[in-house]
Amino acid sequence: MNNGSEIHLLVVDDDERIRTLLQKFLIRNGFYTTVARDAAQARRLLAGLEFDLIVLDVMMPGEDGVSLTRDLRSRLSTPILLLTAKGETGDRISGLEAGADDYLPKPFEPKELLLRISAILRRSPSRREERLPKILKLGEFRYDVERGELWHGENPVRLTATEAALMRAFARNPGVPMSRNALVDDLGRGAGRGGGGQANERAVDVQITRLRRKIESDPKQPRYLQTVRGAGYMLAPD
Known part of the structure; x- marks a missing residue:
């Protein structure tokens, strides 16, 4: 992990392979990264930890990403980036209406995810600024x-x-x-x-x-x- 990073990400995806790849990639690029396999596990993590951004897959068994986004947005201001199936315009619109900050269609290049995350964090500096060193x-x-x-x-x-x-x-x-x-x-x-x-x-x-x-x-x-x-x-x- 690159020294100096205090950004903590939560990645929620039911595909174990994708979770593992994203976690390794994001850690290598300087982010603390925690993963969850479904909405239920994500809720348990969010109850005890504070995250700077949530990367959330839309299509998951049980509660889907749009439903989770809608519920989280009613309680949290944490930025949310949705991962949507390519061509599923309805999912993207529903996700944005539910309160997501951005979406990224699958499949995607990992570096594009990195750029999307960085862009969202730049647009949402208020929570981080409170704890940034002087x-x-x-x-x-x-x-x-x-x-x-x-x-x-x-x-x-x-x-x-x-x-x-x-x-x-x-x-x-x-x-x-x-x-x-x-x-x-x-x-x-x-x-x-x-x-x-x-x-x-x-x-x-x-x-x-x-x-x-x-x-x-x-x-x-x-x-x-x-x-x-x-x-x-x-x-x-x-």
């Missing part, structure tokens, strides 16, 4: 989240406007992979009116390289500003 430790460096300042010991580290915007974006989502497109959007907003068009994916890669030179002891083998294959970049503080 200071992120990056080895000999520390980043003051509220002030947007990077320090090396007692010495401030000068950041360009673009580097500062990147650090703010990563600090809002520690341990969560952020796609290049999402970072381009952040840089565009940070640039203000007329500046967003200058930000592109290649520019993000260049700025990441420059930022690594400031915070990594070995920029070619980054410890804190990691590349997540197929998903983008992730800040992994101590």
Whole structure:
């Protein structure tokens, strides 16, 4: 598991093979991941644990995913991503009407699931922000989240406007992979009116390289500003 991640996911699917594959994949990409085989087991887990997001299969024996979504939404604000059978438009509409945040048709590429999860978490930051640290430790460096300042010991580290915007974006989502497109959007907003068009994916890669030179002891083998294959970049503080 990538260090720094505090995101806890619940995956609910009656197919043991899919549960196991998804759990291994999500753990490898930095998420705490718990699995449930059906709605009943999911309810027992939700009674005792707090999750940041639920990945829920629609077609399950017994209570289906749409029914469970409708009931959970009446009591919980936890984001829900539904896994639906390809072509079952009715399931998707019913799921969204029941309160799901997004859906992903099966079969799907695992990295697409990762991007959907990251997008939902970015749209639903309120619960996470309450427990996010005010200071992120990056080895000999520390980043003051509220002030947007990077320090090396007692010495401030000068950041360009673009580097500062990147650090703010990563600090809002520690341990969560952020796609290049999402970072381009952040840089565009940070640039203000007329500046967003200058930000592109290649520019993000260049700025990441420059930022690594400031915070990594070995920029070619980054410890804190990691590349997540197929998903983008992730800040992994101590």
